[in-house]
Amino acid sequence: MPRPRKPKSSRAATLADVGRAAGVSAMAASAVLNSVKTSSRISAETRERILAAAAELQYRPNAAARALLHRRMNTIGVAAVVDDKNELNHYFLALLNGVLTAATHHEQNTTVFALHDWSNDTRRLDSVCDGRIDGLILFAPTFDAEVGRKLPAHTPYVTIHANHAVEGVVNIESDEENGAFMMVEHLLAQGHRRIMHIAGPEGFTGADRRVTGYRRALKKHKVRFERSLVVHSLFDDTHGHEAMRGWLQHHAGEPLPHAVFCANDAIAIGCIEALAECGLRVPDDISVAGFDDTLASRASVPQLTTVRQPLVQMGRQATQILLERIGTIPNVPPPPSPVVLPVEVVERASVGPRPAVDRIVPALKRR
Amino acid sequence: MPRPRKPKSSRAATLADVGRAAGVSAMAASAVLNSVKTSSRISAETRERILAAAAELQYRPNAAARALLHRRMNTIGVAAVVDDKNELNHYFLALLNGVLTAATHHEQNTTVFALHDWSNDTRRLDSVCDGRIDGLILFAPTFDAEVGRKLPAHTPYVTIHANHAVEGVVNIESDEENGAFMMVEHLLAQGHRRIMHIAGPEGFTGADRRVTGYRRALKKHKVRFERSLVVHSLFDDTHGHEAMRGWLQHHAGEPLPHAVFCANDAIAIGCIEALAECGLRVPDDISVAGFDDTLASRASVPQLTTVRQPLVQMGRQATQILLERIGTIPNVPPPPSPVVLPVEVVERASVGPRPAVDRIVPALKRR
DNA sequence: CTGAAAGCGCTTACAG
DNA sequence: CTGAAAGCGCTTACAG
Numbered sequence: 110m111p112r113p114r115k116p117k118s119s120r121a122a123t124l125a126d127v128g129r130a131a132g133v134s135a136m137a138a139s140a141v142l143n144s145v146k147t148s149s150r151i152s153a154e155t156r157e158r159i160l161a162a163a164a165e166l167q168y169r170p171n172a173a174a175r176a177l178l179h180r181r182m183n184t185i186g187v188a189a190v191v192d193d194k195n196e197l198n199h200y201f202l203a204l205l206n207g208v209l210t211a212a213t214h215h216e217q218n219t220t221v222f223a224l225h226d227w228s229n230d231t232r233r234l235d236s237v238c239d240g241r242i243d244g245l246i247l248f249a250p251t252f253d254a255e256v257g258r259k260l261p262a263h264t265p266y267v268t269i270h271a272n273h274a275v276e277g278v279v280n281i282e283s284d285e286e287n288g289a290f291m292m293v294e295h296l297l298a299q300g301h302r303r304i305m306h307i308a309g310p311e312g313f314t315g316a317d318r319r320v321t322g323y324r325r326a327l328k329k330h331k332v333r334f335e336r337s338l339v340v341h342s343l344f345d346d347t348h349g350h351e352a353m354r355g356w357l358q359h360h361a362g363e364p365l366p367h368a369v370f371c372a373n374d375a376i377a378i379g380c381i382e383a384l385a386e387c388g389l390r391v392p393d394d395i396s397v398a399g400f401d402d403t404l405a406s407r408a409s410v411p412q413l414t415t416v417r418q419p420l421v422q423m424g425r426q427a428t429q430i431l432l433e434r435i436g437t438i439p440n441v442p443p444p445p446s447p448v449v450l451p452v453e454v455v456e457r458a459s460v461g462p463r464p465a466v467d468r469i470v471p472a473l474k475r476r
Numbered sequence: 477m478p479r480p481r482k483p484k485s486s487r488a489a490t491l492a493d494v495g496r497a498a499g500v501s502a503m504a505a506s507a508v509l510n511s512v513k514t515s516s517r518i519s520a521e522t523r524e525r526i527l528a529a530a531a532e533l534q535y536r537p538n539a540a541a542r543a544l545l546h547r548r549m550n551t552i553g554v555a556a557v558v559d560d561k562n563e564l565n566h567y568f569l570a571l572l573n574g575v576l577t578a579a580t581h582h583e584q585n586t587t588v589f590a591l592h593d594w595s596n597d598t599r600r601l602d603s604v605c606d607g608r609i610d611g612l613i614l615f616a617p618t619f620d621a622e623v624g625r626k627l628p629a630h631t632p633y634v635t636i637h638a639n640h641a642v643e644g645v646v647n648i649e650s651d652e653e654n655g656a657f658m659m660v661e662h663l664l665a666q667g668h669r670r671i672m673h674i675a676g677p678e679g680f681t682g683a684d685r686r687v688t689g690y691r692r693a694l695k696k697h698k699v700r701f702e703r704s705l706v707v708h709s710l711f712d713d714t715h716g717h718e719a720m721r722g723w724l725q726h727h728a729g730e731p732l733p734h735a736v737f738c739a740n741d742a743i744a745i746g747c748i749e750a751l752a753e754c755g756l757r758v759p760d761d762i763s764v765a766g767f768d769d770t771l772a773s774r775a776s777v778p779q780l781t782t783v784r785q786p787l788v789q790m791g792r793q794a795t796q797i798l799l800e801r802i803g804t805i806p807n808v809p810p811p812p813s814p815v816v817l818p819v820e821v822v823e824r825a826s827v828g829p830r831p832a833v834d835r836i837v838p839a840l841k842r843r
Numbered sequence: 844c845t846g847a848a849a850g851c852g853c854t855t856a857c858a859g
Numbered sequence: 860c861t862g863a864a865a866g867c868g869c870t871t872a873c874a875g
Contacts (some may be wrong), residue, residue, distance in 0.1 A: 120547075121607065121630040123852055134862065139854065151860095167628040169606035173543035174852035177867045180487075182540065182608070184587065197576075199771070202569050206558075209590045218608065220551065220587045223576045239536035240488065240868090241549070241585065261534040263488040346774065378775045385777060404566070407713065408772040410748050490868055501846065506870065541868035544851045607852090 122166035130162035131155070138163070142170070181243055185212055185431060188222040188234055189248035192345055197223065199374065199403035200344075200420065204248055204269060207424020215432055217243075227252040231259060238264035244431045246424075247271065251313070265434040267427050272314050279434075280447040281427045285315055285400075288416035288452035289322025292370055292398050295414075295454050297330050300463030301367035301396060305338045307352050307380060309372040316341075319372050319400065338366065342376050349379025357387055358473050365395060365468040368460065374399035374406045377413055381459070387471050392461030394468060402455055411458035419450050426450070489533035497529035498522070505530070509537070548610050552579055552798060555589040555601055556615035559712055566741070566770035567711075567787065571615055571636060574791020582799055584610075594619040598626060605631035611798045613791075614638065618680070632801040634794050639681045646801075647814040648794045652682055652767075655783035655819035656689025659737055659765050662781075662821050664697050667830030668734035668763060672705045674719050674747060676739040683708075686739050686767065705733065709743050716746025724754055725840050732756075732835040735763035735827065741773045744780055748826070754838050759828030761835060769822055778825035786817050793817070 124135040124142075131138065133155060141151055141159040151159070162168075176182045187208050189201050205221070212219045220242055224230035227250050234245070238261045245266035250257070257275040260266060271280045296304050306323045309316025320339065327334050337360075342352035349371060371377035377399035381391050391397050391411060399406055402417035426448065432438045491502040491509075498505065500522060508518055508526045518526070529535075543549045554575050556568050572588070579586045587609055591597035594617050601612070605628045612633035617624070624642040627633060638647045663671050673690045676683025687706065694701050704727075709719035716738060738744035744766035748758050758764050758778060766773055766782035773780035793815065799805045 121628070124854095125852080135853085136862070143854085167630070169603065169628065171544070171852050172606045172608035173540045173549065174607075174867085175854085176540035177538070177544055177852085177869090178854060180867080184608070191573075197569055197573055205588070206590075209588060213590065218587050218589070218604070220585050221572070221576060222585070223573075223580065236536065237585070239539045240541075241539035241551070261488070261536065263534070375775075378777070381777050382779070391777075405771070405775045408566075408742075408745050408775045410745065410752065410777050412749070491870095492868080502869085503846070510870085538868050541851085542870085544853090544868080545870060547851080 121171070122163075122168045123171070124168070126166055127159065127163045127168050130166060131159045133159060142168070176240065180240070181435075181437075182218075182241055183216065183437070184218040184220055184242050185428065185435075186220045186222055186237060186242035186245045187248065188224055188245060188250075190225065190227055190230075190251075191223045198345070199405045200401060201248060203401075203403055203420035204424040204427075207421040207426075208246060208428050209424075210421070211425040211428035211432075215428075215438055217428075217432065217437065228256055231256050235259070235261060243437070244435045246427050246431055249315075265431065267431045267434070269423055269427050270315060274447070278446070279430050279444060281423050281430070281450070282447050283418040283423065283450045283452050285418075285452070286318040286322040286325070288400065288418070288454075289319040289370070290326045291322075291452070291454050292400070292416050293323050293326035294330070295456075296368045296370060296396065296398060296460065297326065297332065299368075299396065299460060302332055302463075303338070303364060303366045303368075303467075304332070305340075305356070305366040305369045307349060307369060307371045307376050308339055308341050309344050309376075311341055316372055323370060342372070342379075344373050344375060346375045346379035346382070349376030350383045351379070352376070353380040353383035354386070354473070357383065357470055360470050361472045363470050365389075365470050367463050367467075368396035368398065370398045370400075372400055374401045374403050374409070374413055374415055377415070377459070378405060378409050381409065381411075387473060389471070391459050394464060396460040396463075398460055406455075406457070409459070414457045414460035415455050417453050417455045419452070423450055488538070489530075489535045490538070491535075493533055494526065494530045494535050497533060498526045500526060509535070543607065547607070548802075548804075549585075549608055550583065550804070551585040551587055551609050552795065552802075553587045553589055553604060553609035553612045554615065555591055555612060555617075557592065557594055557597075557618075558590045565712070566772045567768060568615060570768075570770055570787035571791040571794075574788040574793075575613060575795050576791075577788070578792040578795035578799075582795075582805055584795075584799065584804065595623055598623050602626070602628060610804070611802045613794045613798055616682075632798065634798045634801070636790055636794050637682060641814070645813065646797050646811055648790050648797070648817070649814050650785040650790065650817045650819050652685040652785075652819070653689040653692070655767065655785070655821075656686040656737070657693045658689075658819070658821050659767070659783050660690050660693035661697070662823075663735045663737060663763065663765065663827065664693065664699065666735070666763065666827060669699055669830075670705070670731060670733045670735075670834075671699070672707075672723070672733040672736045674716060674736060674738045674743050675706055675708050676711050676743075678708055683739055690737060709739070709746075711740050711742060713742045713746035713749070716743030717750045718746070719743070720747040720750035721753070721840070724750065724837055727837050728839045730837050732762060732837050734830050734834075735765065737765045737767075739767055741766035741768045741770050741776075741780055741782055744782070744826070745772060745776050748776065754840060756838070758826050761831060763827040763830075765827055773822075773824070776826070781824045781827035782822050784820050784822045786819070790817060 128135040128138040247268045249270040251272040342348040399413040399415035406413035495502040495505040616637040618639040709715040766780040769784035
């Protein structure tokens, strides 16, 4: 004899509860609610009774129980390192948009993990490969191959903009070198010759590729490369600001660059601020270009001329490939790795023609 | 006799696998790995053997099985409506930052649901209240109380900036009316008298409160309210741009406002662009203020003077309260609803003193 | 102190 | 066609 249960209102109804309310077995309820073989097994009248009971009790098949059976949570994880201020950034936002769109389209959920450091937080990622996610997307991981291989073998993952290739892991990237090349060609086409580059941190694949593209464009157009025109910065506006300001400070009285090509939009925004503080206007006095085409490039005034990386699409594609590996969606032939997406120059307002007269770096006002 | 299992490398190891590898029962393995009563039950040597086996097999306690037992996934959900372009925005990003920080701190995971429409997508939220999340945080929901009450009773939720109060649901908000009041007082203190307001959409609580604060400040300082100085816009830069441009078009030849108070940062950015297109410079010719203090307010050049809503903290606090309701963390006395957080004026560069001479709205250049 | 059993909620495969 | 049973992986409560 079944013990009477205390109907705690806070407890979710189970199949047994539904069955009891409808006067049938849990199994019959299951059959109806999964709508398989309904007509053949269960009378229309019983069916209605079960449906009504389920609605009344706000029944939902328990996800944990199903996951235990199917070994699938229908959830993917995305992991990203957050920046200095412990905040997610525009780059993350764009990728997340793509992941959410694709995941939702395939009725998959998305769990977000914000890490502070790839190499140290690998443990935390590890601990989450416990069946609660079916796979993982890593945004711009900088761990080395060895750390990557330490992730549990049973959780498939793909990377976006990985700093190092990991054997057997698909990496999605964009044609960054070519993007830099095209942007610098665009600046040259506007007549600019003295083109500064605020690069990303040294040793980052993405930053290095932009430098390479920058140099290749200069070389092609026979503009001499000057080491003093390249400075490095972290990928945020604060450091971009400091980099530009520092350069101006050390080069007062020298010829002002015609244009500054920045390694991402955030740096470009910091750069424009630093220029504004010296009374230099963009693009009238000096042109500034970004990279990424994040929301920030449109929030900036003037709007940034930038290199569009298809970040949303990259997030979408990473999700697609991951779901194929998991087996959630049909397995097309495995993609080659890396998957390289094309980039393009987006012309907005921060780049103009070369000014009629060359200028000198003004002496910096004290802050 | 246990059937030999085919060791599919893709399958995660179970407690039984670990036990077998170590020559003990699954239960013994469980006891060791949960590190309860270890010394008393299991010899140090056996313990080592079990630990080694678990490491070797990359064992992780299955989350679904645990969730089935504990009725807890240690995961919360956040749901937000994405904007026109189906993209998440700065406001969302800031709140998410707060939620992730707090959730991670309590070792909880966060699943993100991006919806297109509150009233229609309530079904989708419903379907996800199936044990995969322990509770839900709703970002700026605009559904009415009735829809809200349709969410399954067994899933607790809290709201942030809800458009309507729902009985029994804690809402976290900020003191928006006062924020608007303080900002308009700040503009008045700079000498501005003719202050335009680009409000949010009519019928939105947050937008209405800003209008109220705006009017209250004008009244207190005996500045006549002019209906023609208030226009409405959606909460994004495109509509902010249109709103400002449209106003200028219809008021050519009339006195230019001294300042524009915008209902959020995105509108302010669109507004600055529209002004720039007419050759009006901020803040030299006209001051512009935003609301929210999102990342965008710092990406803008000039940086926006704005009202800081503590969005990150609101996300954090919402998480805290939700986890208390779930029972994950100790239950302090239930907070009053709504929880109202203080706001403050952040002075940056987009607001300056009132120009020496009043100006006339210039005739608009054709686009 | 140790192991076998029961049960979380569900579904699949198997007897009646 | 229908119901009882077994099992997903784990932990808790109970016999030995």
